[in-house]
Amino acid sequence: MVNESFKKSCEDMTKLIESCWDENNPDDGKTFDERLAEKTANLEGQDKLVMDQVIGW
Template sequence: MDKDFKKSCNDMTELIESCWDENNPNDGKTFDERLAEKTANLTGTDKMVMTEILGGE
């Protein structure tokens, strides 16, 4: 069973926060590059939540 919506929202918030520049000094990547890498393989509720956050379809 997929995780519940609230848990997914919390997890996706943490994922986004982990992409901030100050959390990744000297890795040479932009926020958008980090976010794209970390969201590329999301599934289920996590994918649905992140799609809504990012305004995609």
């Protein structure tokens, strides 16, 4: 059984990744990778653990 806080963290990190897609930021002049790096720079706790596993950093 999946821990509810882990599930929420996974869902939140999925939304964060989706928010970095180019089509969601058409005029900011940044790449997906730049947006993702900015949005993940200050993650902490479980969110950081989940994102580290997802992006392999």
